[in-house]
Amino acid sequence: MGKSPNHAIKRLPSLIFIPSEEAEKMKLISAAKLLFLLQSTVASESTVNGVTASQPADITHRYLEASSHLEPFANVTGSLDDHGVCQCSVYLPDNTFPVQRMERLEILAQELSVKFDSELSKVSQYTREIEVYERRILNLTKKIEYLEKTSVSYTELDFQMIKLEISEMERLVIQLKTTLTGSNVIVEQLYEEIKNLSLMVNKLESLDKNNILAVRREMVALQKKLQECEANRNQSTNTHHFLPGNCGHGTILNISQPYLIQLNWRGFDYKYGTWGRYSSPLTPEKELYWVAPLNTDGRYLEYYRLYDSYDDLLLFKQKGQYRIVYGEGSGTTVYNNYMYFNQHSSGNIAKLDLSTNTVVLRKLLPNAAFNNRFSYAGVSWQDMDFAVDESGLWVIYSTEASTGNIVISKLNETSLDVLDTWETKQYKPSVSNAFIICGVLYATRPVNTRKEEIFYTYDTNTGKEGRISVIIDKMLETVQSLDYSPIDRNLYMFNNGYLVRYSLTFQPLSLV
Structure with a gap:
């Protein structure tokens, strides 16, 4: 094979x-x-x-x-x-x-x-930061060169000594606050300035220390103010604080610096009006504020607002805004949940219920002049000025029979009947405004565009007139109204459209 x-x-x-x-x-x-x-x-x-x-x-x-x-x-x-x-x-x-x-x-x-x-x-970021530091170093170099050329030296800056001085001033102010009674507005302001100064020193200590030299000058000014307070200390400690409703004291001794609250709710053009705190012996704990600017003509009262608290007032958070039948002038007041005012173009008193915003009563004030016949100096259409004190409702006005002098009448708040009347010798048109405390009428007059003086008193309890001199600092020139509240013993001013408040200090009877 x-x-x-x-x-x-x-x-x-x-x-x-x-x-x-x-x-x-x-x-x-x-x-x-x-x-x-x-x-x-x-x-x-x-x-x-x-x-x-x-x-x-x-x-x-x-x-x-x-x-x-x-x-x-x-x-x-x-x-x-x-x-x-x-x-x-x-x-x-x-x-x-x-x-x-x-x-x-x-x-x-x-x-x-x-x-x-x-x-x-990171390299790019470091490059930018290096450029910033270069500029800072250049600025510091210039500052050092300036210090070398001038006489300013860091030996002048003893921060510990300055802090010790500020602490001493603060201790002294606290001591003054505990010993003073009544109005401590100046001391309070001084205390705030010292605290601000202390904060400033702490900041300067960590920054440019040479600025502390300016602080030293401010400290000298504050120390002078403290010396002035100490000089008046003996006089101040003689005053006493009187609780609301207590009339066991003499006349007004002093009035605080103005507390500017705010512009009225209608704006700067509404320069005339009145405002205050609700007064009622039945409900003294109730806090209700009312603001009633007049129309721009300075005559007609058409709208008002109510505020449930002081905070609501500051925030313009009104309880309500209400329109009423025309009132007249800046003499309006509120007492026991009713508003009292002069009915326009008449001699009538109008009583308005704040709960319903309705006029429940009108009554003629006997013989009272009206239609701008005897108004206050610099203020028109205030023929009737209603006031409230510890005892109730009052009205300040003039008559032809009194030849324009001030007339005081105590009113029944329910019926508006006149309970009693006092006629003074003070000409009403020469007075800028008036109010009543514990049955004593206080009248004011202008000293200049920034100061007002309480110069005249009339005690309805004794029928005696008096002369005093208590200066009221005001924010603007014209005082449109003054309203006293016996609830907090403060004075409420309507000053060219601005709402201003003051606290009062009274003399004890032992010094009268």
Whole structure:
């Protein structure tokens, strides 16, 4: 037959092809080369930040060099088994392509890129900050050069001594506050100034210390004020505080500095009107404020507002705004939940219920002049001025029979009947305004555009007139109304459209 085919196979070398595996390996080799190029680029960038990725690069390089010599096939020697089947062995190396390492290498490259960008942004920020510090150093250099050229020295700045002086001043003011009675407005203002000065010194100590020299001058001024307060201390300690409703005292001794509350709710053009706090012996704890600006003609009372508290007044949070039948003048007052005013163009008293905003009673005031016949000096249409004190409701007016002198009448608040009348010798048009406390009439007159004087008194309890001199500081020139509240013993002024409040100090009877 010829030679066995198996023998031919045995003699000839066997040729084994692995096309699919080798093709896949070639693809991986190409990908590895591309990643190697990427790694080389990242490694060069990371060296800028002092970070080196040479070890993964060397491993990849060695693997690529070994893989580049592989062929897509291999020759091996085969053998025949007992059944005549050709067999051969193929050796596959263990050093397969490190895909996981390449993935870690790629992640590392991304992290290095992010770090590089972060470091670069920090460098830019540091550059800007250095420029700012350069400007600050230049400014400090100029300040030091100025100090070297002038006589100012840091030996003048003894902060501990200044703090000690401020503490002493504060202690003295606190002592004055505890010993003074009645109105302590000046002392309170002085105390606030000293506290502000203390804060200023603490700030200056941490900043430009040379400014403390100006603070020293301010301290000298404050010390002078303290000396003035101490000089008046003996006189002040002789005064007593009298609770609301207590009339066991003499006339007004002193009046506080003005407390400016705010402009009236209708605005600056409404310069005339009146305001005050609700007064009632039945409900002394009730807090109700009323504001009644006149129309711009200074005559007609058309609108008013009520406020449930002092805070509501400050915030313009009114309980209600109400329109009434025209009243006249700035002599309005409120007592026991009723508003009393002069009905326009008449000699009538009108009584208005605040709960319903309705006029419940009108009554003629006997012989009273009206229609601007005898108004106050500088204020028109205030022929009738209603007042409230500890004993009830009053009206201040004039008659033709009194030739324009002030007449005082005590009214029955329910019926508006006149209970008693007193005629004074003080001409009403020469008085700027008036009010009543404990049955004593107090009349004012202008001293100048910023000061008013309480100069005249009439005691309805004794029928005696008197002369005093108590200065009232005012914000603006004209006093449109003065309304006394026996609930808090404060005086309420309507001053050219502004709401102003004062506290009062009285003489004890032992000094009268």
